[in-house]
Amino acid sequence: MEQRVLETFKYLHKHAELSWEETETTKYIKDLLEKSGCQVTTFDDCTGVIGELGNFNGDLPVVGIRADMDALWQEVNGTFQANHSCGHDAHMSMVLGVLWKLEQEPELLDQIAVKFIFQPAEEKGSGAIKMVEKNVVDDVDYLYGVHLRPDQETKMGRATPVIVHGATKMYDVVIKGEDAHGARPHLNHNAIEIGAQIVNMINQIHLDPRVPHSAKMTNFQAGGKSKNIIPGSATFALDLRAQNNELMDGLEKQVGGIFDSVRNLYDVDLAVTNVDGMGAAKTNEEAISIMGEAIADVLGESYVDEPLVTPGGDDFHFYTIEKPSLKATMLGLGCDLKPGLHHPQMTFNQDALKNGVEILYRAVLNTYGLNK
Template identity: 50%
Template sequence: MSDSLALKETVAARARNIDETFSHLHANPEISWQEVETTKYLAERMQALGLAVTTFADCTGLVAEWGEGKPVVGLRTDIDALWQEVDGEWRANHSCGHDAHMTMIVETVEALIASGYKQPGTLKVLFQPAEEKGTGALKLVEKGVVDDIDYLYGVHLRPIQEMANGTAGPAIYNGAAMFLYGEITGVSAHGARPHLGINAIEVAGAIISGIGQIHINPMVPATVKMTMLQAGGESYNIIPDKARFALDLRAQTNQAMDELVGRVRQMIEGIETSYQASIELTAGSRMVAAEVDEEAKELMEKAIVDVLGVDNLKAAPVSPGAEDFHYYTVERPHIKATMLALGCDLQPGLHHPQMKFERSALRDGVQILSRVIVRTFDKLGENASR
């Protein structure tokens, strides 16, 4: 029996297992850097399959390895949930699809083993924490666990506005994102004597206005917006001297993000001088724009066609959303990587507290990821024999 047919039959037979894995992960979300029980569950699942598992003393997440030696092909999934209000209650919630991503990666390993597949090398599985913070991938890079990986694949559910159920794309061109935090210090005064003070709210207003005057190349999508502002107190007759704010910056390329950050800092310095206020600006997390490898993308295209047919292979979506998966290729350029864009009729949208999707798409995802692993090992084996 061919690898393709064996995998197809194995995944079909595991439909109930896939649903059970998802249900467990969906019901037990944990926020970034606190994925303790999630890490334990995933480690137990991988150990039960005979994989060598590495956990970390200083953080959540794990790495599981099947096989030995070169070449090394990697699978990566994010494991954290968001913290948001759901039906009037603030709690951890898997509204970005990380429960689905984990399910597909776990079940891909299960399917490959159950089908009898024997790979010529090592399959390395990264269960990465803290994607929502934009810092998890860098932590695994720091630990050196990706240094030996030749090809790396990830997956992300796509909203219905981008891709319908039963379709998939071979890459996701995520944009870059950065967060800046600011603290304004003015001078407090009586509300009847504003000329004696420096109103921190007015300074914040000038920053909002200044954002609208920032222009870079209009051919490259880029935005800046103020997403948090806190100022003033319970007494309404006091000119406030303190304000805190946050800025969300997005750009479709890493070069555009560098320019955008420079323009924002320049604008802040001008307002600081104009109002004679102090504005302390601190850089928060930054996520880089996608660096997609064409060879990995081509292998993913072929895997999608294997499973869904050529008519359901769609163009790789360009997304303003950020994803820290791309740090692996930016920090380690030798890694050939791409992410599967999986259509699943996801709605109303990513990060919506009531996000839903068609669960049958999980089986498509497992099939495609299994096929891309097989195709990649085949390609690497052919290259080695030349």
């Protein structure tokens, strides 16, 4: 079993695909789900695949296990490529491992109703909403997720029963102006200088220091091959973080005010073309208790960490935002992950994969009161 999970991880790592482009990943997982006897659902207008195992005809509560599928686009050893530096390849492999363990216990299948949710576009913050729109969690009562944790948050051999993510917003913005000759800077407004002004103003935002928050520019494109042209146009991206949804509202208000000021100061067309985002976590004590018990069963009670509060975000929490009755939590798995999530050279101790499989498997059994 461990070898099968590891081989699956290596395949998925090698065949990374970007958000909403997880076509081959969807096909690959669909085939594995069907071979394990799942009732499988795919979608005509988006990637993602759902597998159902067990008894969905009775009064059993439905347990969902969600794995995100998409990779990031980043430079790796001098080449830009899709890269699984956030651990989604590991998440998919562990959830499949849970399926394969349940498959080996045919006497359990009349006592469980498990939905395996392989969700696209987590990195865009829009995949979970799409799954909600597809009615994927309409019948789900409990929902469990998993995420590898950096070494500084959760140590190898340990795990936390809940990740309390913050809120995230990601802006795509366009500055639209006219180019000018390099010798005539009075004839336009330099889009690069406008971008620098925005960075400086964002750095001067001051909100409640007791609540973690940040705002930063993460992408800026201006100019072309000609060095003697002052660019009037540019595109840029902003990443906003806040530990709760209320502070995020305040952060967005401040950023909106900065945009208005820049428009007035430079008399420039500045337009927000897209906003993606993720809400802060809404936690459920019953689900957290079940996951904590599962960690203790597998790793031992002394290896159960306290709830992990992190400024990172995950669209997993849209499931509970959109369906408040859902009892959900996300397992934070210690795995000696270094140097950090989203680093192009991110590595982790792959021995942790078996811990994740066993904990999620035990969480499913504990949900149904099954002691094996």
